[in-house]
Amino acid sequence: MNGNFGIFGNDLNKYYRAQLEKEPEYAYFGQQNQWKTPNMRRYFQGQYSNIQNQYMGQLGQQVLGGGAPDMKFTDFLSRFPFQQQFQESGAGRQETSRFNPFTRWST
Secondary structure: OOOOOHHHHHHHHHHHHHHHHHOHHHHHHHHHHHOOOHHHHHHHHOOHHHHHHHHHHHHHHHHHOOOOOOOOHHHHHHHOOHHHHHHHOOHHHOOOOOOOOOOOOOO
8 A cells, every 4th residue: 555545635544643643553563664684673573662661751751841742652663763772782682694603612
């Protein structure tokens, strides 16, 4: 689907966007095209609750700063630094070659 909703146009698109806020998992897992490697996909498939907690923390900061918590989860995700977070997660999560054989030393 290319986003062309024919005669329903923006109304249908607004409806689907509202659904992403009601079901934030859809918005989160819709970001998978940014997860470039198999290790990155595996890593972020298990990070939904952690990233949602970061979002909720930012909403709390808005309130504590005297503002209204008006940031949408989809807006948060559109600015989320997926690549940076993955790189900072540790070297053990980086892509490794499958053709790197295990070496056993004789002692």
